[in-house]
Amino acid sequence: MPTFVYMTRCDGCGHCVDICPSDIMHIDKTLRRATNIEPNMCWECYSCVKACPQNAIDVRGYADFAPLGHKVRVLREEEKGTISWKIKFRDGREKNFLSPITTKPWGEAIEDLATLPMPDEEALNSQLLCYEPDVLGYEGGLRDLPGELKQGVYY
Amino acid sequence: MFTNPFSELSGLIPPLAMQVYVIAMVLLVAGGTVLDMIHKKSAQYFFKNAEKAKAEASRSVSIVEKTTIAVTTVAVDVLTSGEFCNQPRRQAHLLTMYGFILFAATTAIMIFGYIGADTPVILPLLWHLGALMLCVGGYWFWFFIRVDVAAEGNPWYRVVRADLFVLSLLATATFALIWSFMQAVGASSLSMLFFGLFIMSSTVLFGGVLWSKFAHMFFKPAAAFQKRVAKADGSRDGLPAPADKPEQFGLGIKRLLPKNY
Numbered sequence: 189m190p191t192f193v194y195m196t197r198c199d200g201c202g203h204c205v206d207i208c209p210s211d212i213m214h215i216d217k218t219l220r221r222a223t224n225i226e227p228n229m230c231w232e233c234y235s236c237v238k239a240c241p242q243n244a245i246d247v248r249g250y251a252d253f254a255p256l257g258h259k260v261r262v263l264r265e266e267e268k269g270t271i272s273w274k275i276k277f278r279d280g281r282e283k284n285f286l287s288p289i290t291t292k293p294w295g296e297a298i299e300d301l302a303t304l305p306m307p308d309e310e311a312l313n314s315q316l317l318c319y320e321p322d323v324l325g326y327e328g329g330l331r332d333l334p335g336e337l338k339q340g341v342y343y
Numbered sequence: 344m345f346t347n348p349f350s351e352l353s354g355l356i357p358p359l360a361m362q363v364y365v366i367a368m369v370l371l372v373a374g375g376t377v378l379d380m381i382h383k384k385s386a387q388y389f390f391k392n393a394e395k396a397k398a399e400a401s402r403s404v405s406i407v408e409k410t411t412i413a414v415t416t417v418a419v420d421v422l423t424s425g426e427f428c429n430q431p432r433r434q435a436h437l438l439t440m441y442g443f444i445l446f447a448a449t450t451a452i453m454i455f456g457y458i459g460a461d462t463p464v465i466l467p468l469l470w471h472l473g474a475l476m477l478c479v480g481g482y483w484f485w486f487f488i489r490v491d492v493a494a495e496g497n498p499w500y501r502v503v504r505a506d507l508f509v510l511s512l513l514a515t516a517t518f519a520l521i522w523s524f525m526q527a528v529g530a531s532s533l534s535m536l537f538f539g540l541f542i543m544s545s546t547v548l549f550g551g552v553l554w555s556k557f558a559h560m561f562f563k564p565a566a567a568f569q570k571r572v573a574k575a576d577g578s579r580d581g582l583p584a585p586a587d588k589p590e591q592f593g594l595g596i597k598r599l600l601p602k603n604y
Contacts, residue, residue: 196566197580200490201429202601215490217497218505239596241428243582263583266595272583286586 189247189260190230191237193222197244204236204245238264238271264289345471347453347462348523352538358458364542365454368549375552376561382553385562393569401577412571420567429600432488438480439512440560445473446516471523477516481509507547508555514544 191213193204198221204213205222212226213236222244224230237245247260257278264271266289273285295302307318349361380386404412419425424440427433449470453462489509491497502510518541525534552558573580 197570199426199428201427201432202490202493203596203599206601207596217491218503220490220505241597242426243580246581259581261581261583263585264595265586265588265590266597267590267592268586268588269592270586270588272586274581274583276581284583286583291592 189232189249190227191224191232191234191245191247192227193224194244194246195219195221197242198222198240199242199244201241203239203241207235207239209233209235234262237262345464345467346527347457347467348470348519348526349450349453350458350462351526353458358454361454361458365451368545371549372552372557375550376558378553379558380562389562389565389569393572396569396573396576396578396580399578399581404572404576408575409572412575413568416564416568416571421564426563426567428597429488431600432484435480435484435488438476439484440480442473442476442478442480442516443512445469446477446519447473449473471520474516474520474523477512478520481513481516485509485513504554505556507551508557511544511548511551511555515541515548518544 200215200220200222202215202222205215207213210226210229210231212224212229213222214225215221216223222236224236232247234247237247243261243263249258259274259276261274261276262271263274269289269291271287271289273283273287275283275285277283290297294306295304301318304319311318352361424433424436427436449466453466453470457463457466485492486499487493489499491501491503492499518537522534522537522541525531525537548555548557570580577584
């Protein structure tokens, strides 16, 4: 189920654009609100749904197998370390889930990482993933790595 | 320099004409807003949404509670632009909002009350301050904060219809300041040129309500109020109920400004 944005709730802050691993959350050029420019390419990680501070992003199935009427909404409360999901079916049934946001100290969940130092601020702000490109094992590193951050899509 | 710029103008344009122009602009805004509501069906959507929320409500909200919500909405969402989670955007919005209020209110007061009379020095001072605040907030937004520039990598001079409001607003404030300056230094022909540009841009600003986002100053407070009511009555726009847990972690993503987009 790809994501979509409620235009009336979105304030165009850009957190979803920032977090989307597929780079398909963009700010609409006319409305200045976030929009999923390519739902077909959404891999449904729900990062944007969870990151949205205005709770303006929902998910919905494709109309051929999930006719509209159902709802999936999520409330992420990082202050409490929880994430709640509310699933509403077309027949009115409702399911609620409450899960902890799993945050574990560096190296505890993935033991191999314990041998490496925790990434610094610069590494966290980088476009590369953790310890990339070294961990990919490419000789000589990645080629044609852009010197600047991505600049969005030009039409 | 901080004198009533409309007083000097009264030698050329009768005060009645100025007053008629201000009334015409108010009527244009009112008419444009109504047409905008009819065209976009925003009021229809708003009330339909409110009804839907009411049907999903788990408790009724009393009049006292609604009054408290209305006061909170005015204090947080309207007066301090609390909706914005991006602080620079919020600051720029506050500057332009209060700048516009000061500018529009003092213009009306000076035109209706003080042409030909001694204008209290505070009025022209506030008029200039309002225009200046508009310029600071507006240009900051235009060059640095606007998503086309900040997010999509477009150049600042790329103009689309969505820019009608902010550009006409900026042009009005900028030409007003230049006109006042030219008047103060006694450059009469230049002063008339910039006065003409000022009137042209303000006519576009107030006359273009149907095509611009001018009407947001009316429907945004209503939407913010409805959002708070939906929270209070338990419908929460379909969102899950808040978790019954203590707040023991930090702000998370809310502490960050989006910067890689």
